[in-house]
Amino acid sequence: MLGIVILNYNTAKLTADCINSIMNTYKGAFKIYIVDGGSTDDSVIILEDAYRESEIIKIIQLNKNYGFSYGNNRGAEIAIKEGCRKILITNSDIIFYENAIENLILTFEKYESTALVFPCVYNTGDILQSVDIVIKKRSWLDILIYENIFSKFVPKAIKKRTRRPVEECMEETQSFYFEGCCFLVDSIKFCEVDMLDENIFLYGEESILSEKIIRKNYKMYYIPDSKVLHLKGASSEGITRAERSYICLKSKLYFWYKYKKFPKILDWITVKAGLLILRVRYRKIEGITQLHYRYKIELLSYMEELHKQKRILI
Missing domain, CATH: 3.90.550.10 (Spore Coat Polysaccharide Biosynthesis Protein SpsA; Chain A)
Structure with missing residues:
Protein backbone atom coordinates (compact mmCIF):
# COMPACT_ATOMS: atom_id res chain seq x y z
CA MET A 1 0.00 0.00 0.00
CA SER A 236 5.30 28.37 3.22
CA GLU A 237 3.16 31.51 3.41
CA GLY A 238 3.59 33.33 6.69
CA ILE A 239 7.36 33.46 6.25
CA THR A 240 8.58 36.51 4.39
CA ARG A 241 10.76 36.15 1.33
CA ALA A 242 13.66 37.72 3.19
CA GLU A 243 13.32 35.33 6.13
CA ARG A 244 13.16 32.35 3.75
CA SER A 245 16.45 33.47 2.21
CA TYR A 246 18.19 33.68 5.57
CA ILE A 247 16.78 30.29 6.66
CA CYS A 248 17.95 28.82 3.36
CA LEU A 249 21.48 30.14 3.94
CA LYS A 250 21.54 28.54 7.40
CA SER A 251 20.39 25.19 5.98
CA LYS A 252 23.04 25.35 3.27
CA LEU A 253 25.70 26.04 5.87
CA TYR A 254 24.71 22.88 7.74
CA PHE A 255 24.78 20.79 4.55
CA TRP A 256 28.08 22.22 3.33
CA TYR A 257 29.94 21.51 6.55
CA LYS A 258 28.32 18.30 7.80
CA TYR A 259 27.93 16.45 4.50
CA LYS A 260 30.15 17.98 1.79
CA LYS A 261 33.37 18.76 3.68
CA PHE A 262 33.49 22.42 2.74
CA PRO A 263 36.78 23.92 4.02
CA LYS A 264 36.05 26.00 7.15
CA ILE A 265 37.48 29.16 5.60
CA LEU A 266 35.17 28.67 2.61
CA ASP A 267 32.20 28.38 4.98
CA TRP A 268 33.15 31.72 6.49
CA ILE A 269 33.65 33.45 3.12
CA THR A 270 30.43 32.05 1.66
CA VAL A 271 28.30 33.01 4.66
CA LYS A 272 29.77 36.51 4.74
CA ALA A 273 29.18 36.93 1.01
CA GLY A 274 25.66 35.49 1.32
CA LEU A 275 24.79 37.90 4.11
CA LEU A 276 26.07 40.84 2.07
CA ILE A 277 24.07 39.80 -1.01
CA LEU A 278 20.87 39.36 1.04
CA ARG A 279 21.38 42.71 2.77
CA VAL A 280 21.63 44.43 -0.63
CA ARG A 281 18.80 42.44 -2.22
CA TYR A 282 16.28 43.27 0.51
CA ARG A 283 17.55 46.75 1.38
CA LYS A 284 14.18 48.40 0.60
CA ILE A 285 12.13 46.14 2.86
CA GLU A 286 10.88 47.77 6.06
CA GLY A 287 12.62 46.40 9.14
CA ILE A 288 15.35 44.65 7.14
CA THR A 289 18.15 46.19 9.22
CA GLN A 290 16.91 44.54 12.42
CA LEU A 291 16.15 41.26 10.61
CA HIS A 292 19.56 41.19 8.95
CA TYR A 293 21.37 41.90 12.21
CA ARG A 294 19.46 39.14 14.02
CA TYR A 295 20.21 36.54 11.36
CA LYS A 296 23.81 37.69 10.99
CA ILE A 297 24.47 37.08 14.69
CA GLU A 298 22.57 33.78 14.55
CA LEU A 299 24.37 32.50 11.43
CA LEU A 300 27.89 33.40 12.59
CA SER A 301 27.21 31.84 15.99
CA TYR A 302 25.74 28.75 14.32
CA MET A 303 28.81 28.43 12.08
CA GLU A 304 31.14 28.53 15.08
CA GLU A 305 29.03 25.86 16.77
CA LEU A 306 29.11 23.63 13.66
CA HIS A 307 32.87 23.91 13.35
CA LYS A 308 33.24 22.41 16.84
CA GLN A 309 31.28 19.33 15.79
CA LYS A 310 32.41 16.29 13.86
CA ARG A 311 31.44 16.06 10.23
CA ILE A 312 28.95 13.37 9.27
CA LEU A 313 30.62 10.42 7.57
CA ILE A 314 28.11 7.99 6.09
Missing part, protein backbone atom coordinates in the same frame (compact mmCIF):
# COMPACT_ATOMS: atom_id res chain seq x y z
CA LEU A 2 1.07 3.57 -0.67
CA GLY A 3 1.34 6.04 2.20
CA ILE A 4 0.99 9.72 1.29
CA VAL A 5 2.33 12.30 3.76
CA ILE A 6 1.19 15.91 3.47
CA LEU A 7 2.58 18.53 5.83
CA ASN A 8 -0.01 21.19 6.66
CA TYR A 9 0.66 24.56 8.24
CA ASN A 10 -2.20 27.04 7.92
CA THR A 11 -2.98 25.65 4.45
CA ALA A 12 -6.24 23.70 4.82
CA LYS A 13 -7.56 24.78 1.41
CA LEU A 14 -4.33 23.84 -0.37
CA THR A 15 -4.20 20.52 1.46
CA ALA A 16 -7.79 19.71 0.47
CA ASP A 17 -7.06 20.59 -3.18
CA CYS A 18 -3.97 18.37 -3.12
CA ILE A 19 -5.99 15.47 -1.68
CA ASN A 20 -8.73 15.95 -4.28
CA SER A 21 -6.17 15.76 -7.08
CA ILE A 22 -4.79 12.51 -5.62
CA MET A 23 -8.23 10.95 -5.36
CA ASN A 24 -9.11 12.03 -8.89
CA THR A 25 -5.94 10.71 -10.52
CA TYR A 26 -4.73 7.65 -8.56
CA LYS A 27 -6.67 4.39 -8.53
CA GLY A 28 -4.40 2.24 -6.34
CA ALA A 29 -4.66 1.51 -2.61
CA PHE A 30 -3.41 4.34 -0.42
CA LYS A 31 -3.71 6.11 2.92
CA ILE A 32 -3.14 9.81 3.46
CA TYR A 33 -1.41 11.15 6.56
CA ILE A 34 -1.93 14.87 7.11
CA VAL A 35 0.66 16.14 9.57
CA ASP A 36 -0.35 19.50 11.01
CA GLY A 37 2.66 21.46 12.23
CA GLY A 38 0.88 23.47 14.91
CA SER A 39 -1.29 25.60 12.63
CA THR A 40 -2.32 28.92 14.13
CA ASP A 41 -5.55 29.16 12.15
CA ASP A 42 -8.58 26.84 11.86
CA SER A 43 -6.81 24.35 9.59
CA VAL A 44 -7.22 21.36 11.89
CA ILE A 45 -10.92 22.03 12.50
CA ILE A 46 -11.55 22.46 8.77
CA LEU A 47 -9.68 19.27 7.86
CA GLU A 48 -11.25 17.22 10.65
CA ASP A 49 -14.72 18.30 9.55
CA ALA A 50 -13.93 17.47 5.93
CA TYR A 51 -12.43 14.02 6.54
CA ARG A 52 -14.06 12.87 9.76
CA GLU A 53 -15.79 9.95 8.02
CA SER A 54 -12.82 8.94 5.88
CA GLU A 55 -11.12 5.63 6.59
CA ILE A 56 -8.08 6.44 4.47
CA ILE A 57 -7.19 9.89 5.82
CA LYS A 58 -5.54 10.36 9.20
CA ILE A 59 -4.73 13.73 10.79
CA ILE A 60 -1.67 13.91 13.03
CA GLN A 61 -1.37 17.01 15.20
CA LEU A 62 1.96 18.38 16.40
CA ASN A 63 2.02 20.96 19.17
CA LYS A 64 4.13 23.38 17.12
CA ASN A 65 5.92 23.81 13.80
CA TYR A 66 9.08 21.71 14.05
CA GLY A 67 9.93 22.08 10.38
CA PHE A 68 9.69 20.12 7.15
CA SER A 69 11.89 17.16 8.08
CA TYR A 70 10.46 16.55 11.54
CA GLY A 71 6.85 16.71 10.40
CA ASN A 72 7.28 14.49 7.37
CA ASN A 73 9.30 11.95 9.36
CA ARG A 74 6.50 11.61 11.91
CA GLY A 75 3.97 11.01 9.17
CA ALA A 76 6.25 8.52 7.39
CA GLU A 77 6.88 6.59 10.62
CA ILE A 78 3.16 6.07 11.17
CA ALA A 79 2.64 5.11 7.52
CA ILE A 80 5.43 2.54 7.70
CA LYS A 81 4.06 1.06 10.94
CA GLU A 82 0.71 0.66 9.20
CA GLY A 83 2.27 -1.35 6.39
CA CYS A 84 2.98 1.21 3.65
CA ARG A 85 5.84 -0.03 1.47
CA LYS A 86 6.17 3.21 -0.47
CA ILE A 87 5.89 6.73 0.92
CA LEU A 88 4.91 9.74 -1.18
CA ILE A 89 5.96 12.97 0.54
CA THR A 90 4.34 16.03 -0.98
CA ASN A 91 3.88 19.69 -0.20
CA SER A 92 0.31 20.80 0.36
CA ASP A 93 0.58 23.10 -2.67
CA ILE A 94 1.01 20.26 -5.17
CA ILE A 95 -1.66 19.27 -7.69
CA PHE A 96 -1.26 15.83 -9.29
CA TYR A 97 -2.02 15.22 -12.95
CA GLU A 98 -3.40 11.98 -14.41
CA ASN A 99 -1.14 8.92 -13.89
CA ALA A 100 1.49 10.99 -12.06
CA ILE A 101 1.63 8.64 -9.07
CA GLU A 102 1.36 5.41 -11.12
CA ASN A 103 4.30 6.45 -13.28
CA LEU A 104 6.43 7.10 -10.19
CA ILE A 105 5.62 3.69 -8.72
CA LEU A 106 6.41 1.84 -11.98
CA THR A 107 10.06 2.89 -11.77
CA PHE A 108 10.59 0.85 -8.61
CA GLU A 109 9.52 -2.24 -10.54
CA LYS A 110 12.07 -1.51 -13.29
CA TYR A 111 15.13 -0.86 -11.12
CA GLU A 112 15.64 -2.82 -7.90
CA SER A 113 18.20 -0.41 -6.45
CA THR A 114 15.80 2.55 -6.68
CA ALA A 115 15.36 4.42 -3.40
CA LEU A 116 13.65 7.61 -4.60
CA VAL A 117 11.86 8.97 -7.66
CA PHE A 118 10.51 12.44 -8.38
CA PRO A 119 8.17 13.93 -10.99
CA CYS A 120 8.38 16.66 -13.59
CA VAL A 121 7.34 19.77 -11.67
CA TYR A 122 5.57 22.69 -13.31
CA ASN A 123 4.93 26.08 -11.77
CA THR A 124 1.90 28.22 -12.56
CA GLY A 125 1.90 29.23 -16.22
CA ASP A 126 3.12 25.84 -17.45
CA ILE A 127 6.71 26.76 -16.56
CA LEU A 128 9.17 23.99 -15.68
CA GLN A 129 10.44 24.45 -12.14
CA SER A 130 13.78 22.73 -12.74
CA VAL A 131 16.19 23.92 -15.39
CA ASP A 132 18.59 20.98 -15.17
CA ILE A 133 18.80 17.39 -13.97
CA VAL A 134 21.99 16.62 -12.04
CA ILE A 135 23.52 13.58 -13.79
CA LYS A 136 26.72 13.21 -11.74
CA LYS A 137 27.51 13.20 -8.04
CA ARG A 138 27.98 16.74 -6.76
CA SER A 139 31.29 17.69 -5.18
CA TRP A 140 31.55 20.73 -2.93
CA LEU A 141 33.19 22.52 -5.87
CA ASP A 142 30.21 21.72 -8.13
CA ILE A 143 27.86 23.16 -5.52
CA LEU A 144 29.97 26.29 -5.22
CA ILE A 145 30.00 26.80 -9.00
CA TYR A 146 26.44 25.89 -9.95
CA GLU A 147 24.24 26.71 -6.98
CA ASN A 148 24.44 30.46 -6.65
CA ILE A 149 23.08 33.54 -8.38
CA PHE A 150 26.04 33.61 -10.79
CA SER A 151 25.53 30.06 -12.12
CA LYS A 152 23.76 31.34 -15.25
CA PHE A 153 27.12 32.68 -16.43
CA VAL A 154 28.77 29.23 -16.39
CA PRO A 155 29.47 28.16 -20.03
CA LYS A 156 27.15 25.41 -21.30
CA ALA A 157 30.14 23.31 -22.37
CA ILE A 158 31.25 23.10 -18.73
CA LYS A 159 27.75 22.78 -17.29
CA LYS A 160 26.80 19.78 -19.44
CA ARG A 161 29.47 17.66 -17.75
CA THR A 162 27.33 17.38 -14.64
CA ARG A 163 23.87 18.60 -15.67
CA ARG A 164 21.41 17.97 -18.46
CA PRO A 165 18.65 20.41 -19.48
CA VAL A 166 15.37 19.04 -18.15
CA GLU A 167 13.66 19.35 -21.55
CA GLU A 168 16.22 16.89 -22.97
CA CYS A 169 15.33 14.23 -20.39
CA MET A 170 12.47 12.58 -22.25
CA GLU A 171 12.77 9.22 -20.44
CA GLU A 172 13.44 8.31 -16.81
CA THR A 173 16.87 9.67 -15.97
CA GLN A 174 19.14 8.77 -13.09
CA SER A 175 19.69 11.87 -10.99
CA PHE A 176 21.92 12.82 -8.09
CA TYR A 177 19.55 15.46 -6.74
CA PHE A 178 15.76 15.75 -6.55
CA GLU A 179 12.94 18.25 -6.10
CA GLY A 180 11.88 18.29 -2.44
CA CYS A 181 8.34 19.50 -3.05
CA CYS A 182 7.19 16.02 -4.14
CA PHE A 183 8.98 12.66 -4.10
CA LEU A 184 8.34 8.95 -3.63
CA VAL A 185 10.60 6.73 -1.52
CA ASP A 186 10.95 3.05 -0.79
CA SER A 187 10.07 2.63 2.90
CA ILE A 188 12.89 0.22 3.76
CA LYS A 189 15.59 2.23 2.02
CA PHE A 190 14.21 5.46 3.49
CA CYS A 191 14.66 4.01 6.98
CA GLU A 192 18.14 2.72 6.12
CA VAL A 193 19.32 6.27 5.44
CA ASP A 194 17.65 7.52 8.65
CA MET A 195 14.92 9.41 6.78
CA LEU A 196 15.09 13.22 6.63
CA ASP A 197 17.69 15.05 8.71
CA GLU A 198 15.73 16.88 11.42
CA ASN A 199 18.52 19.39 12.05
CA ILE A 200 17.12 21.27 9.05
CA PHE A 201 14.00 23.33 9.69
CA LEU A 202 13.27 24.37 6.12
CA TYR A 203 15.08 24.16 2.77
CA GLY A 204 18.06 21.95 1.91
CA GLU A 205 16.41 18.67 2.94
CA GLU A 206 16.67 17.29 -0.59
CA SER A 207 20.42 17.95 -0.75
CA ILE A 208 21.01 15.99 2.44
CA LEU A 209 18.70 13.10 1.56
CA SER A 210 20.27 12.89 -1.92
CA GLU A 211 23.71 12.64 -0.35
CA LYS A 212 22.64 9.91 2.08
CA ILE A 213 20.99 7.84 -0.65
CA ILE A 214 24.00 8.11 -2.98
CA ARG A 215 26.39 7.07 -0.23
CA LYS A 216 24.33 3.92 0.28
CA ASN A 217 24.75 3.15 -3.43
CA TYR A 218 21.02 3.45 -4.05
CA LYS A 219 19.61 5.31 -7.04
CA MET A 220 17.24 8.19 -7.72
CA TYR A 221 15.33 8.83 -10.93
CA TYR A 222 13.62 11.78 -12.56
CA ILE A 223 10.35 10.65 -14.18
CA PRO A 224 9.24 13.06 -16.95
CA ASP A 225 5.96 11.18 -17.55
CA SER A 226 4.88 11.96 -14.00
CA LYS A 227 3.66 15.55 -13.95
CA VAL A 228 2.58 17.76 -11.06
CA LEU A 229 1.78 21.44 -10.60
CA HIS A 230 3.57 23.28 -7.80
CA LEU A 231 1.94 26.47 -6.55
CA LYS A 232 5.42 27.52 -5.51
CA GLY A 233 5.79 29.07 -2.09
CA ALA A 234 2.12 28.83 -1.20
CA SER A 235 2.78 26.14 1.41
Whole structure:
Protein backbone atom coordinates (compact mmCIF):
# COMPACT_ATOMS: atom_id res chain seq x y z
CA MET A 1 0.00 0.00 0.00
CA LEU A 2 1.07 3.57 -0.67
CA GLY A 3 1.34 6.04 2.20
CA ILE A 4 0.99 9.72 1.29
CA VAL A 5 2.33 12.30 3.76
CA ILE A 6 1.19 15.91 3.47
CA LEU A 7 2.58 18.53 5.83
CA ASN A 8 -0.01 21.19 6.66
CA TYR A 9 0.66 24.56 8.24
CA ASN A 10 -2.20 27.04 7.92
CA THR A 11 -2.98 25.65 4.45
CA ALA A 12 -6.24 23.70 4.82
CA LYS A 13 -7.56 24.78 1.41
CA LEU A 14 -4.33 23.84 -0.37
CA THR A 15 -4.20 20.52 1.46
CA ALA A 16 -7.79 19.71 0.47
CA ASP A 17 -7.06 20.59 -3.18
CA CYS A 18 -3.97 18.37 -3.12
CA ILE A 19 -5.99 15.47 -1.68
CA ASN A 20 -8.73 15.95 -4.28
CA SER A 21 -6.17 15.76 -7.08
CA ILE A 22 -4.79 12.51 -5.62
CA MET A 23 -8.23 10.95 -5.36
CA ASN A 24 -9.11 12.03 -8.89
CA THR A 25 -5.94 10.71 -10.52
CA TYR A 26 -4.73 7.65 -8.56
CA LYS A 27 -6.67 4.39 -8.53
CA GLY A 28 -4.40 2.24 -6.34
CA ALA A 29 -4.66 1.51 -2.61
CA PHE A 30 -3.41 4.34 -0.42
CA LYS A 31 -3.71 6.11 2.92
CA ILE A 32 -3.14 9.81 3.46
CA TYR A 33 -1.41 11.15 6.56
CA ILE A 34 -1.93 14.87 7.11
CA VAL A 35 0.66 16.14 9.57
CA ASP A 36 -0.35 19.50 11.01
CA GLY A 37 2.66 21.46 12.23
CA GLY A 38 0.88 23.47 14.91
CA SER A 39 -1.29 25.60 12.63
CA THR A 40 -2.32 28.92 14.13
CA ASP A 41 -5.55 29.16 12.15
CA ASP A 42 -8.58 26.84 11.86
CA SER A 43 -6.81 24.35 9.59
CA VAL A 44 -7.22 21.36 11.89
CA ILE A 45 -10.92 22.03 12.50
CA ILE A 46 -11.55 22.46 8.77
CA LEU A 47 -9.68 19.27 7.86
CA GLU A 48 -11.25 17.22 10.65
CA ASP A 49 -14.72 18.30 9.55
CA ALA A 50 -13.93 17.47 5.93
CA TYR A 51 -12.43 14.02 6.54
CA ARG A 52 -14.06 12.87 9.76
CA GLU A 53 -15.79 9.95 8.02
CA SER A 54 -12.82 8.94 5.88
CA GLU A 55 -11.12 5.63 6.59
CA ILE A 56 -8.08 6.44 4.47
CA ILE A 57 -7.19 9.89 5.82
CA LYS A 58 -5.54 10.36 9.20
CA ILE A 59 -4.73 13.73 10.79
CA ILE A 60 -1.67 13.91 13.03
CA GLN A 61 -1.37 17.01 15.20
CA LEU A 62 1.96 18.38 16.40
CA ASN A 63 2.02 20.96 19.17
CA LYS A 64 4.13 23.38 17.12
CA ASN A 65 5.92 23.81 13.80
CA TYR A 66 9.08 21.71 14.05
CA GLY A 67 9.93 22.08 10.38
CA PHE A 68 9.69 20.12 7.15
CA SER A 69 11.89 17.16 8.08
CA TYR A 70 10.46 16.55 11.54
CA GLY A 71 6.85 16.71 10.40
CA ASN A 72 7.28 14.49 7.37
CA ASN A 73 9.30 11.95 9.36
CA ARG A 74 6.50 11.61 11.91
CA GLY A 75 3.97 11.01 9.17
CA ALA A 76 6.25 8.52 7.39
CA GLU A 77 6.88 6.59 10.62
CA ILE A 78 3.16 6.07 11.17
CA ALA A 79 2.64 5.11 7.52
CA ILE A 80 5.43 2.54 7.70
CA LYS A 81 4.06 1.06 10.94
CA GLU A 82 0.71 0.66 9.20
CA GLY A 83 2.27 -1.35 6.39
CA CYS A 84 2.98 1.21 3.65
CA ARG A 85 5.84 -0.03 1.47
CA LYS A 86 6.17 3.21 -0.47
CA ILE A 87 5.89 6.73 0.92
CA LEU A 88 4.91 9.74 -1.18
CA ILE A 89 5.96 12.97 0.54
CA THR A 90 4.34 16.03 -0.98
CA ASN A 91 3.88 19.69 -0.20
CA SER A 92 0.31 20.80 0.36
CA ASP A 93 0.58 23.10 -2.67
CA ILE A 94 1.01 20.26 -5.17
CA ILE A 95 -1.66 19.27 -7.69
CA PHE A 96 -1.26 15.83 -9.29
CA TYR A 97 -2.02 15.22 -12.95
CA GLU A 98 -3.40 11.98 -14.41
CA ASN A 99 -1.14 8.92 -13.89
CA ALA A 100 1.49 10.99 -12.06
CA ILE A 101 1.63 8.64 -9.07
CA GLU A 102 1.36 5.41 -11.12
CA ASN A 103 4.30 6.45 -13.28
CA LEU A 104 6.43 7.10 -10.19
CA ILE A 105 5.62 3.69 -8.72
CA LEU A 106 6.41 1.84 -11.98
CA THR A 107 10.06 2.89 -11.77
CA PHE A 108 10.59 0.85 -8.61
CA GLU A 109 9.52 -2.24 -10.54
CA LYS A 110 12.07 -1.51 -13.29
CA TYR A 111 15.13 -0.86 -11.12
CA GLU A 112 15.64 -2.82 -7.90
CA SER A 113 18.20 -0.41 -6.45
CA THR A 114 15.80 2.55 -6.68
CA ALA A 115 15.36 4.42 -3.40
CA LEU A 116 13.65 7.61 -4.60
CA VAL A 117 11.86 8.97 -7.66
CA PHE A 118 10.51 12.44 -8.38
CA PRO A 119 8.17 13.93 -10.99
CA CYS A 120 8.38 16.66 -13.59
CA VAL A 121 7.34 19.77 -11.67
CA TYR A 122 5.57 22.69 -13.31
CA ASN A 123 4.93 26.08 -11.77
CA THR A 124 1.90 28.22 -12.56
CA GLY A 125 1.90 29.23 -16.22
CA ASP A 126 3.12 25.84 -17.45
CA ILE A 127 6.71 26.76 -16.56
CA LEU A 128 9.17 23.99 -15.68
CA GLN A 129 10.44 24.45 -12.14
CA SER A 130 13.78 22.73 -12.74
CA VAL A 131 16.19 23.92 -15.39
CA ASP A 132 18.59 20.98 -15.17
CA ILE A 133 18.80 17.39 -13.97
CA VAL A 134 21.99 16.62 -12.04
CA ILE A 135 23.52 13.58 -13.79
CA LYS A 136 26.72 13.21 -11.74
CA LYS A 137 27.51 13.20 -8.04
CA ARG A 138 27.98 16.74 -6.76
CA SER A 139 31.29 17.69 -5.18
CA TRP A 140 31.55 20.73 -2.93
CA LEU A 141 33.19 22.52 -5.87
CA ASP A 142 30.21 21.72 -8.13
CA ILE A 143 27.86 23.16 -5.52
CA LEU A 144 29.97 26.29 -5.22
CA ILE A 145 30.00 26.80 -9.00
CA TYR A 146 26.44 25.89 -9.95
CA GLU A 147 24.24 26.71 -6.98
CA ASN A 148 24.44 30.46 -6.65
CA ILE A 149 23.08 33.54 -8.38
CA PHE A 150 26.04 33.61 -10.79
CA SER A 151 25.53 30.06 -12.12
CA LYS A 152 23.76 31.34 -15.25
CA PHE A 153 27.12 32.68 -16.43
CA VAL A 154 28.77 29.23 -16.39
CA PRO A 155 29.47 28.16 -20.03
CA LYS A 156 27.15 25.41 -21.30
CA ALA A 157 30.14 23.31 -22.37
CA ILE A 158 31.25 23.10 -18.73
CA LYS A 159 27.75 22.78 -17.29
CA LYS A 160 26.80 19.78 -19.44
CA ARG A 161 29.47 17.66 -17.75
CA THR A 162 27.33 17.38 -14.64
CA ARG A 163 23.87 18.60 -15.67
CA ARG A 164 21.41 17.97 -18.46
CA PRO A 165 18.65 20.41 -19.48
CA VAL A 166 15.37 19.04 -18.15
CA GLU A 167 13.66 19.35 -21.55
CA GLU A 168 16.22 16.89 -22.97
CA CYS A 169 15.33 14.23 -20.39
CA MET A 170 12.47 12.58 -22.25
CA GLU A 171 12.77 9.22 -20.44
CA GLU A 172 13.44 8.31 -16.81
CA THR A 173 16.87 9.67 -15.97
CA GLN A 174 19.14 8.77 -13.09
CA SER A 175 19.69 11.87 -10.99
CA PHE A 176 21.92 12.82 -8.09
CA TYR A 177 19.55 15.46 -6.74
CA PHE A 178 15.76 15.75 -6.55
CA GLU A 179 12.94 18.25 -6.10
CA GLY A 180 11.88 18.29 -2.44
CA CYS A 181 8.34 19.50 -3.05
CA CYS A 182 7.19 16.02 -4.14
CA PHE A 183 8.98 12.66 -4.10
CA LEU A 184 8.34 8.95 -3.63
CA VAL A 185 10.60 6.73 -1.52
CA ASP A 186 10.95 3.05 -0.79
CA SER A 187 10.07 2.63 2.90
CA ILE A 188 12.89 0.22 3.76
CA LYS A 189 15.59 2.23 2.02
CA PHE A 190 14.21 5.46 3.49
CA CYS A 191 14.66 4.01 6.98
CA GLU A 192 18.14 2.72 6.12
CA VAL A 193 19.32 6.27 5.44
CA ASP A 194 17.65 7.52 8.65
CA MET A 195 14.92 9.41 6.78
CA LEU A 196 15.09 13.22 6.63
CA ASP A 197 17.69 15.05 8.71
CA GLU A 198 15.73 16.88 11.42
CA ASN A 199 18.52 19.39 12.05
CA ILE A 200 17.12 21.27 9.05
CA PHE A 201 14.00 23.33 9.69
CA LEU A 202 13.27 24.37 6.12
CA TYR A 203 15.08 24.16 2.77
CA GLY A 204 18.06 21.95 1.91
CA GLU A 205 16.41 18.67 2.94
CA GLU A 206 16.67 17.29 -0.59
CA SER A 207 20.42 17.95 -0.75
CA ILE A 208 21.01 15.99 2.44
CA LEU A 209 18.70 13.10 1.56
CA SER A 210 20.27 12.89 -1.92
CA GLU A 211 23.71 12.64 -0.35
CA LYS A 212 22.64 9.91 2.08
CA ILE A 213 20.99 7.84 -0.65
CA ILE A 214 24.00 8.11 -2.98
CA ARG A 215 26.39 7.07 -0.23
CA LYS A 216 24.33 3.92 0.28
CA ASN A 217 24.75 3.15 -3.43
CA TYR A 218 21.02 3.45 -4.05
CA LYS A 219 19.61 5.31 -7.04
CA MET A 220 17.24 8.19 -7.72
CA TYR A 221 15.33 8.83 -10.93
CA TYR A 222 13.62 11.78 -12.56
CA ILE A 223 10.35 10.65 -14.18
CA PRO A 224 9.24 13.06 -16.95
CA ASP A 225 5.96 11.18 -17.55
CA SER A 226 4.88 11.96 -14.00
CA LYS A 227 3.66 15.55 -13.95
CA VAL A 228 2.58 17.76 -11.06
CA LEU A 229 1.78 21.44 -10.60
CA HIS A 230 3.57 23.28 -7.80
CA LEU A 231 1.94 26.47 -6.55
CA LYS A 232 5.42 27.52 -5.51
CA GLY A 233 5.79 29.07 -2.09
CA ALA A 234 2.12 28.83 -1.20
CA SER A 235 2.78 26.14 1.41
CA SER A 236 5.30 28.37 3.22
CA GLU A 237 3.16 31.51 3.41
CA GLY A 238 3.59 33.33 6.69
CA ILE A 239 7.36 33.46 6.25
CA THR A 240 8.58 36.51 4.39
CA ARG A 241 10.76 36.15 1.33
CA ALA A 242 13.66 37.72 3.19
CA GLU A 243 13.32 35.33 6.13
CA ARG A 244 13.16 32.35 3.75
CA SER A 245 16.45 33.47 2.21
CA TYR A 246 18.19 33.68 5.57
CA ILE A 247 16.78 30.29 6.66
CA CYS A 248 17.95 28.82 3.36
CA LEU A 249 21.48 30.14 3.94
CA LYS A 250 21.54 28.54 7.40
CA SER A 251 20.39 25.19 5.98
CA LYS A 252 23.04 25.35 3.27
CA LEU A 253 25.70 26.04 5.87
CA TYR A 254 24.71 22.88 7.74
CA PHE A 255 24.78 20.79 4.55
CA TRP A 256 28.08 22.22 3.33
CA TYR A 257 29.94 21.51 6.55
CA LYS A 258 28.32 18.30 7.80
CA TYR A 259 27.93 16.45 4.50
CA LYS A 260 30.15 17.98 1.79
CA LYS A 261 33.37 18.76 3.68
CA PHE A 262 33.49 22.42 2.74
CA PRO A 263 36.78 23.92 4.02
CA LYS A 264 36.05 26.00 7.15
CA ILE A 265 37.48 29.16 5.60
CA LEU A 266 35.17 28.67 2.61
CA ASP A 267 32.20 28.38 4.98
CA TRP A 268 33.15 31.72 6.49
CA ILE A 269 33.65 33.45 3.12
CA THR A 270 30.43 32.05 1.66
CA VAL A 271 28.30 33.01 4.66
CA LYS A 272 29.77 36.51 4.74
CA ALA A 273 29.18 36.93 1.01
CA GLY A 274 25.66 35.49 1.32
CA LEU A 275 24.79 37.90 4.11
CA LEU A 276 26.07 40.84 2.07
CA ILE A 277 24.07 39.80 -1.01
CA LEU A 278 20.87 39.36 1.04
CA ARG A 279 21.38 42.71 2.77
CA VAL A 280 21.63 44.43 -0.63
CA ARG A 281 18.80 42.44 -2.22
CA TYR A 282 16.28 43.27 0.51
CA ARG A 283 17.55 46.75 1.38
CA LYS A 284 14.18 48.40 0.60
CA ILE A 285 12.13 46.14 2.86
CA GLU A 286 10.88 47.77 6.06
CA GLY A 287 12.62 46.40 9.14
CA ILE A 288 15.35 44.65 7.14
CA THR A 289 18.15 46.19 9.22
CA GLN A 290 16.91 44.54 12.42
CA LEU A 291 16.15 41.26 10.61
CA HIS A 292 19.56 41.19 8.95
CA TYR A 293 21.37 41.90 12.21
CA ARG A 294 19.46 39.14 14.02
CA TYR A 295 20.21 36.54 11.36
CA LYS A 296 23.81 37.69 10.99
CA ILE A 297 24.47 37.08 14.69
CA GLU A 298 22.57 33.78 14.55
CA LEU A 299 24.37 32.50 11.43
CA LEU A 300 27.89 33.40 12.59
CA SER A 301 27.21 31.84 15.99
CA TYR A 302 25.74 28.75 14.32
CA MET A 303 28.81 28.43 12.08
CA GLU A 304 31.14 28.53 15.08
CA GLU A 305 29.03 25.86 16.77
CA LEU A 306 29.11 23.63 13.66
CA HIS A 307 32.87 23.91 13.35
CA LYS A 308 33.24 22.41 16.84
CA GLN A 309 31.28 19.33 15.79
CA LYS A 310 32.41 16.29 13.86
CA ARG A 311 31.44 16.06 10.23
CA ILE A 312 28.95 13.37 9.27
CA LEU A 313 30.62 10.42 7.57
CA ILE A 314 28.11 7.99 6.09
